[in-house]
Amino acid sequence: xxxxxxxxxxxxxxxxxxxxxxxxxxxxxxxxxxxxxxxxxxxxxxxxxxxxxxxxxxxxxxxxxxxxxxxxxxxxxxxxxxxxxxxxxxxxxxxxxxxxxxxxxxxxxxxxxxxxxxxxxxxxxxxxxxxxxxxxxxxxxxxxxxxxxxxxxxxxxxxxxxxxxxxxxxxxxxxxxxxxxxxxxxxxxxxxxxxxxxxxxxxxxxxxxxxxxxxxxxxxxxxxxxxxxxxxxxxxxxxxxxxxxxxxxxxxxxxxxxxxxxxxxxxxxxxxxxxxxxxxxxxxxxxxxxxxxxxxxxxxxxxxxxxxxxxxxxxxxxxxxxxxxxxxxxxxxxxxxxxxxxxxxxxxxxxxxxxxxxxxxxxxxxxxxxxxxxxxxxxxxxxxxxxxxxxxxxxxxxxxxxxxxxxxxxxxxxxxxxx
Amino acid sequence: xxxxxxxxxxxxxxxxxxxxxxxxxxxxxxxxxxxxxxxxxxxxxxxxxxxxxxxxxxxxxxxxxxxxxxxxxxxxxxxxxxxxxxxxxxxxxxxxxxxxxxxxxxxxxxxxxxxxxxxxxxxxxxxxxxxxxxxxxxxxxxxxxxxxxxxxxxxxxxxxxxxx
Numbered sequence: 302x303x304x305x306x307x308x309x310x311x312x313x314x315x316x317x318x319x320x321x322x323x324x325x326x327x328x329x330x331x332x333x334x335x336x337x338x339x340x341x342x343x344x345x346x347x348x349x350x351x352x353x354x355x356x357x358x359x360x361x362x363x364x365x366x367x368x369x370x371x372x373x374x375x376x377x378x379x380x381x382x383x384x385x386x387x388x389x390x391x392x393x394x395x396x397x398x399x400x401x402x403x404x405x406x407x408x409x410x411x412x413x414x415x416x417x418x419x420x421x422x423x424x425x426x427x428x429x430x431x432x433x434x435x436x437x438x439x440x441x442x443x444x445x446x447x448x449x450x451x452x453x454x455x456x457x458x459x460x461x462x463x464x465x466x467x468x469x470x471x472x473x474x475x476x477x478x479x480x481x482x483x484x485x486x487x488x489x490x491x492x493x494x495x496x497x498x499x500x501x502x503x504x505x506x507x508x509x510x511x512x513x514x515x516x517x518x519x520x521x522x523x524x525x526x527x528x529x530x531x532x533x534x535x536x537x538x539x540x541x542x543x544x545x546x547x548x549x550x551x552x553x554x555x556x557x558x559x560x561x562x563x564x565x566x567x568x569x570x571x572x573x574x575x576x577x578x579x580x581x582x583x584x585x586x587x588x589x590x591x592x593x594x595x596x597x598x599x600x601x602x603x604x605x606x607x608x609x610x611x612x613x614x615x616x617x618x619x620x621x622x623x624x625x626x627x628x629x630x631x632x633x634x635x636x637x638x639x640x641x642x643x644x645x646x647x648x649x650x651x652x653x654x655x656x657x658x659x660x661x662x663x664x665x666x667x668x669x670x671x672x673x674x675x676x677x678x679x680x681x682x683x684x685x686x687x688x689x690x691x692x693x694x695x696x697x698x699x700x701x702x703x704x705x706x707x708x709x710x711x712x713x714x715x716x717x718x719x720x
Numbered sequence: 721x722x723x724x725x726x727x728x729x730x731x732x733x734x735x736x737x738x739x740x741x742x743x744x745x746x747x748x749x750x751x752x753x754x755x756x757x758x759x760x761x762x763x764x765x766x767x768x769x770x771x772x773x774x775x776x777x778x779x780x781x782x783x784x785x786x787x788x789x790x791x792x793x794x795x796x797x798x799x800x801x802x803x804x805x806x807x808x809x810x811x812x813x814x815x816x817x818x819x820x821x822x823x824x825x826x827x828x829x830x831x832x833x834x835x836x837x838x839x840x841x842x843x844x845x846x847x848x849x850x851x852x853x854x855x856x857x858x859x860x861x862x863x864x865x866x867x868x869x870x871x872x873x874x875x876x877x878x879x880x881x882x883x884x
Contacts, residue, residue, distance in 0.1 A: 339788070455868075520810075523808060
């Protein structure tokens with residue numbers, strides 16, 4: 302029987318010739334990830350198991366990003382729990398303040414995920430690394446604990462939906478618009494339990510960063526993973542960052558798919574997801590005057606250098622509207638440094654934005670930009686659930702960096718093409 | 721294994737941010753998490769929930785973040801079972817891993833109202849609404865997952881050598 306990309310990677314890691322949708326398998330893990338919120342729970346469970354060491358010191362990875370730099374005493378205790386654990390078990394890839402970035406931007410940047418890998422992370426956006434042709438998926442803390450102890454995780458082999466991409470994106474349109482468009486089309490449970498597999502000649506017209514954004518939000522359609530076909534760009538990206546060997550898996554020509562969608566990238570418009578679900582998408586022909594109080598440009602979804610550059614292009618020589626707070630958060634230290642060196646940070650500050658150290662911060666309503674009742678934010682983040690960025694009566698509108706920057710300038714949700 | 725309790729009913733897409741808002745994730749203390757459970761969707765939940773109560777909801781229950789704090793908060797609140805039309809996949813596996821009972825059954829969701837008294841058998845998947853006298857059949861779990869549940873969750877399954 303023929304297999305999808307995802308099924309081939311899972312079969313290989315389960316030591317099986319073939320797998321099929323619905324089969325329950327135990328797979329070997331190439332990386333096990335956690336952050337400062339999920340790892341403390343995993344550490345408790347790890348201790349319950351009675352393990353005396355982690356399965357591989359180089360493969361267990363912890364990143365202090367959600368409430369770090371420590372937002373309060375309790376957050377400080379959680380980071381300390383992780384730090385002490387990583388010291389005790391001599392974890393190679395522990396990223397603390399100074400080295401840390403937002404985990405899903407940091408791991409690809411450090412070359413810690415390669416095509417064909419199987420990665421679990423106690424963070425739902427672990428699906429990001431599908432952009433590099435890896436199988437990666439979010440799990441809970443208990444799975445992380447057992448993964449750290451045994452190097453294995455159980456999975457139900459998913460069926461898949463295929464997205465055949467063609468054409469090229471227009472100016473001011475990016476990966477964020479593509480994934481919001483898709484979620485608007487299939488809904489927040491449109492890919493529940495399934496893989497989203499992205500293929501077609503359009504893939505090569507997307508930068509790795511657009512692909513990372515698209516895979517990142519596969520979970521927002523309920524998917525288990527969102528994986529891209531590997532191309533020359535992928536190979537160049539990973540070879541620049543790692544000398545570890547890897548295997549590229551392609552789907553069989555006659556692989557089974559539950560559904561196939563053709564997406565013409567040239568027809569995708571700037572898209573905004575209205576409260577309180579990522580599927581509530583609208584394009585600018587349906588959006589009236591919606592005044593805003595805050596803009597957030599950052600997160601694991603859109604905190605890459607490319608995202609900041611797209612926002613800076615719009616903000617250069619312009620000012621953030623009165624009564625709007627614009628918060629820019631580079632996702633990693635390298636991105637932050639490059640943004641300083643290339644003058645982006647100067648552009649942001651001159652426009653009236655603040656630029657923060659890397660953190661997940663406001664995306665999940667942690668700190669660094671919490672909303673009051675009745676306030677509205679345009680954010681390049683990934684979720685607009687009730688209370689996600691603060692008060693239950695606040696609102697989050699999800700958009701691309703270009704739309705967020707244009708909105709900051711106009712003081713309302715704005716189309717960058719009409720500025 | 722059986723449970724019975726009064727029903728607390730919610731709609732579709734109950735996400736983990738409303739089950740336990742991220743502002744409380746600076747702790748993993750079960751009791752503290754439970755004290756804020758469902759706060760952003762139903763402020764009265766913590767006052768009305770009683771040990772053994774059953775939560776009934778629509779599609780895509782537990783969508784969003786992977787935080788295991790969500791099923792932990794529900795379980796610690798006293799919820800003995802969640803019945804939904806469908807579950808988001810990370811919530812589904814987290815519940816199995818920590819031993820929070822869940823059943824997928826659209827007919828039961830249609831046939832159960834807030835406040836009804838309901839009995840359920842996890843092994844057979846039979847759900848009985850004592851208030852209306854109607855029975856429903858949920859899909860039983862695959863054998864591997866039943867083994868995990870019988871062991872008492874994933875950690876216990878590893879300790880007992882069920883998973884190596």
